[in-house]
Amino acid sequence: MERIVDIAIDGQHLSAYRGFLIVSKDKAEIGRIPLDDVAAVIVHAHGTTWSTNLVVALAQRGAVMVLCGSNHAPVAVCTPLEGHHGQNARMRAQWEASKPLTKQLWRDVVVAKINWQAAVLEAQGIPTDAFDMLSRRVRSGDPENVEAQAARRYWPLLMGEDFRRNREAGGVNGLLNYGYTVLRSLLARSVVAAGLHPSIGIHHANRGNAFALADDLIEPFRPLVDVIAVQLAARGCVEVTPEAKRAFAGLIAVDLPGENGTTTVSVAAGRLAQSLSRCFETGKTLDLVLPRPPSAIELAGLGSLIA
């Protein structure tokens, strides 16, 4: 089972002992987790200390360590330098990918994202004709920025007219930041494991962003976080509480419908990154394996993640 380790309380020390990540406070062990099971370590508490030994052990297993600001958005990510045996060839293919190819890949990602947004709205009983139309209008490289047009419609429909998506804000925005951080760490891990370089994106290229590729690939998955945030907010939870964190961490194990049967979100993320590296190598967009949007019933089932 892949697990998310979240460090939220100050004054703890993280270290590695044999096959375990050890969390200790005042030199006494308070928890241990098998290193092989760790998908990501997310650190919020600014007084946390850790051993280099642990960071090395995490990197060797392809687990990522994410450091967050007080708004729960990631500030820094530690990923392995080497994640795949064919890394050199793949990064070369990634770097040399033609402009038309990356533009087409980005179109496919945007279409998938809009379809996911439509699926989420539909599950809330909101008509989504406009989204079907928008997703058909996306052209290679999305020159008309249909992605933003969809977002402008999506947020008010999902969260109400007053809502503004703002990375710096708290409340529901903090919930979203946290949820995206969990997904982002998962995508960063998949990208590195597929032998790709996280800072060479297919669209998020010129934004001084070291995790551009993870930010590209996270797009279709984002609505999963949105659903949980809406359901939490409906229950009056607008703070990043342990319950909220638990719900978001559970997302990585949620089953999604896929080409070859049902797989978890974390497997779907891995397949997406693997298929992307194949696209770079073959120069064709055909085999990009994007996650399929779940049905309304399946999305409603996400509610069970909230205790």
Add this chain to the structure above:
Amino acid sequence: MTVTQLNGYRLMWIFVMFDLPVTTPAQSKAATKFREFLLDQGFEKSQFSVYARFCNGKEQFETYMRRIENSLPDRGDVHILTFTDKQYENIVRFSGQRRKRQKKNPDQLALF
């Protein structure tokens, strides 16, 4: 989409129980090596010579079993048991004369 991360029928526990000879220094060294190997693989000590690990399902079990098979000491007995998370929940634990609380299953989120 059934939310499966806590499906007690898919999730399993692996228990490794061993009886290794420790009469010569070489034998104790081999026994220690095996014990440390289990720790490296994320098996937690349940009691002396009994180590347990949570796993995702059959495929992951096969992986661990193969690894254990490849790291067996020359002599001694090793038994590997698996049971489902549902069965694990029903374990009764005594410590001294007192009944101990059941161990909590691992959660997708480890919050500290």
